[in-house]
Structure formats: structure tokens, C-alpha cells
Amino acid sequence: MLALTYHGAHDVRVETVPDPVLAADDDILLRVTATAICGSDLHIYRGKIPDMKDGDILGHEFMGVVEEVGRGVTRLRRGDRVVVPFTISCGDCFFCGRKLFAACENTNPGRGAILNKKDIRAGAGLFGYSHLYGGYPGGQAQYVRVPKANVGPLVIPDTQLSDEQVLFLSDILPTGYQAALNAQVTAGSTIAIFGAGPVGMMAAASARLLGAERIFMVDHHPYRLAFAKETYGVLPIDFDQIDDPAAFIIEQTDHRGVDASIDAVGFEAKGSTVETVLSTLKLEGSSGTSLRWAIAATRRGGIVSVPGVYAGFIHGFLFGDAFEKGLSFTSGQTHAQRFMPELLRHIERGELKPDLIVSHRLPLVEAARGYEIFNKKEEDCRKVVLTPFGLS
Numbered sequence: 001m002l003a004l005t006y007h008g009a010h011d012v013r014v015e016t017v018p019d020p021v022l023a024a025d026d027d028i029l030l031r032v033t034a035t036a037i038c039g040s041d042l043h044i045y046r047g048k049i050p051d052m053k054d055g056d057i058l059g060h061e062f063m064g065v066v067e068e069v070g071r072g073v074t075r076l077r078r079g080d081r082v083v084v085p086f087t088i089s090c091g092d093c094f095f096c097g098r099k100l101f102a103a104c105e106n107t108n109p110g111r112g113a114i115l116n117k118k119d120i121r122a123g124a125g126l127f128g129y130s131h132l133y134g135g136y137p138g139g140q141a142q143y144v145r146v147p148k149a150n151v152g153p154l155v156i157p158d159t160q161l162s163d164e165q166v167l168f169l170s171d172i173l174p175t176g177y178q179a180a181l182n183a184q185v186t187a188g189s190t191i192a193i194f195g196a197g198p199v200g201m202m203a204a205a206s207a208r209l210l211g212a213e214r215i216f217m218v219d220h221h222p223y224r225l226a227f228a229k230e231t232y233g234v235l236p237i238d239f240d241q242i243d244d245p246a247a248f249i250i251e252q253t254d255h256r257g258v259d260a261s262i263d264a265v266g267f268e269a270k271g272s273t274v275e276t277v278l279s280t281l282k283l284e285g286s287s288g289t290s291l292r293w294a295i296a297a298t299r300r301g302g303i304v305s306v307p308g309v310y311a312g313f314i315h316g317f318l319f320g321d322a323f324e325k326g327l328s329f330t331s332g333q334t335h336a337q338r339f340m341p342e343l344l345r346h347i348e349r350g351e352l353k354p355d356l357i358v359s360h361r362l363p364l365v366e367a368a369r370g371y372e373i374f375n376k377k378e379e380d381c382r383k384v385v386l387t388p389f390g391l392s
Contacts, residue, residue: 003141009047025072062139102333176202187211
């Protein structure tokens with residue numbers, strides 16, 4: 001089969017690799033009909049994610065049709081059309097029993113590497129996201145093995161919904177939705193979203209669904225901000241034009257700040273000169289720019305919700321400011337399986353239209369080009385969808 005493989009920073013290739021096979025009784029084999037390039041994939045593309053190996057198959061946002069089922073699979077049958085969550089979860093462990101699927105204890109062999117030389121280990125296995133998270137082959141391929149198939153894949157009913165309408169149930173839609181829920185967005189809420197990438201867009205869509213009244217969105221790509229303004233009614237803030245977005249937000253909110261901030265950027269935020277040097281010397285794991293803005297922009301007693309990926313420690317975390325303001329923090333990988341069914345219902349009713357963010361549609365054989373334009377923000381690229389068997 002054809003699959004997109006990793007060979008180092010900025011070097012991904014579509015190659016012919018062996019077809020996957022069933023390896024456990026509760027596996028399925030999926031013929032992939034649509035897959036997407038996620039912002040998190042760009043961390044890998046830039047060489048920022050450890051424990052990647054040459055030839056690893058990328059991709060954790062995908063869907064398709066069930067081709068084969070293991071004898072222990074009870075929830076699916078051949079021919080089912082399914083969306084697969086990016087986390088691989090057993091459904092039986094301590095955390096899965098509490099619907100904390102991204103913290104599954106049983107799907108990451110060895111629980112991954114120890115992070116920062118502390119006894120903090122990576123969580124559930126992830127598709128296409130390094131051996132730190134189990135080394136599972138991803139779905140930017142024509143076929144993929146899906147473990148724990150009784151827990152993860154969501155069957156799409158026999159409706160008129162296209163692949164693009166439901167594809168993002170795999171990751172970015174539940175991620176944005178969980179971020180908005182963690183921010184306790186309700187009718188009348190005022191929020192700030194840092195980052196106008198795909199997760200930031202899905203957070204804005206989810207916040208609107210939950211009744212947010214005002215949404216500030218901070219980014220420095222005018223085409224992204226313009227799209228978010230038109231589509232989700234955000235108040236755009238270009239930090240290349242406004243040096244201190246948090247101060248601007250405070251001025252626009254009776255000098256209190258927003259009820260909650262969502263940091264949808266993460267560890268590769270554009271940092272200060274000091275942070276750039278510290279990161280280069282590996283004395284700092286992440287840039288704290290967007291997190292500091294989020295802390296500053298949030299009112300006393302408010303919430304900072306962090307769906308953006310962070311790694312290691314951060315220079316200038318400003319915990320004293322957070323303490324003095326009485327802020328609450330929520331963060332972590334998304335428990336996608338928890339939210340997928342209800343989000344599907346919102347899509348079916350027309351209340352969520354995640355496919356609006358798609359800007360580029362390419363065949364899988366052009367995946368390397370898709371990564372390049374997404375990474376460089378060329379051609380007003382918002383989201384790339386790949387079709388493994390040609391464009392449909």
C-alpha cells in the first residue's frame with residue numbers, strides 16, 4: 001500500500017510499504033477514505049517530537065470503511081463506515097472507566113519514555129505519533145490497523161453526510177469542544193482564543209454552540225483571522241499589529257478580562273529572544289508566550305483552558321500572577337471517545353459545520369506538498385484533507 005512516512009525534519013515521503021494485518025482479536029483493518037494533516041503533525045514535521053524513527057507512518061485524523069474484523073470485535077462489521085479517534089483506549093482500565101480515555105493505562109507499551117527525567121509517563125497510545133506514544137502506524141495511508149476496535153471507532157449512520165463533514169470527529173472537533181467545556185463556556189460568556197489554527201477554529205465553533213457572547217481570537221496570520229471573523233464572528237487581534245493582546249483584551253472587557261482563555265497554540269508559540277535561545281540550548285521545553293497572554297487576559301476567578309500541546313518546562317510561567325488572580329487551569333489530551341457521539345448529532349442537525357475550515361484537498365501521493373504548504377501557511381492554507389485512493 002501507499003503511506004506517508006517520516007525520514008527526519010521536513011522530510012516526509014509517500015512510499016510503498018507492507019499492508020497492515022490483524023494482530024489481535026479486537027483489531028480491525030480499515031480502508032482509509034479520508035485523512036487530514038493536523039497541526040500536531042507539524043510538530044513532527046519540524047523535528048520537535050522525540051522518538052520518531054525513519055519509516056514511521058504518520059497521521060492520526062482519519063476515517064474509512066471496515067475491511068476485516070478480528071474474531072473478538074463485537075461492535076463493528078465489514079462494510080461499516082467509521083471515524084477513528086486519535087487515541088487508542090482499552091475501555092477497561094482505571095482511567096477508561098472514568099471516561100479519561102487519553103490516559104488509558106493499557107495501550108502504550110511500557111507507558112512510553114519517562115518525561116523530563118521524572119516519573120511522568122506518556123498516556124494512551126496514539127496513531128502515527130512517535131514511539132513515545134506506542135509507535136502505532138498512522139492513517140495517512142491506504143489502509144491502517146485499528147486496535148481496540150470495540151472502544152474507539154464511531155459508526156457513521158447511513159446518512160448523506162460526506163467524509164469531510166465527519167472526519168474531524170477524529171481529533172480537532174472534540175479537542176476544540178473539550179477546550180470550550182473545560183473553559184466552562186455558557187450563554188453570555190466572554191472568551192479569548194489564542195491561535196487561529198484548526199483547533200482554535202473548532203474551539204470557536206464549540207464556544208458559539210455553547211452560547212459564548214464575545215470571542216476574541218489572537219493570531220498573526222491575517223487570512224486565518226479574516227476567516228474566523230466571517231465564520232465564527234470573532235473579534236480578531238493580530239499580534240503583529242497589537243504588541244500586547246492581553247492588555248487590549250482587558251481594555252475591551254471593562255478592565256476585568258475575559259471569563260476564560262483557551263490556549264490553542266502550545267509549545268511552538270512564537271517566543272521571545274530569550275525563549276528562542278533557551279529552547280535551542282534545550283534549557284526550556286516550550287515557549288510560554290501564549291500561556292502568559294492567556295493568564296494576563298483572564299479575569300479574576302477565571303479559567304485558562306489549554307488544548308495546545310506542551311512539552312517540558314516553561315520559562316516565565318508567572319504562577320504568582322495566576323495565584324493572585326485565583327485562576328483555574330485545565331489541560332491535557334482529548335478524551336475523544338467521550339464526545340464523538342454527541343458531536344455527531346450536532347453535525348447531523350446542522351449545528352456544527354467543521355468541514356468549513358477545509359482549504360486544500362489533495363490525493364495522498366501529494367501529501368508531502370500538503371505538509372509544506374500547511375507548515376509555511378502558503379496559499380491561505382487552513383486545513384488539508386488527503387484522499388488515499390484519489391480525489392472523490
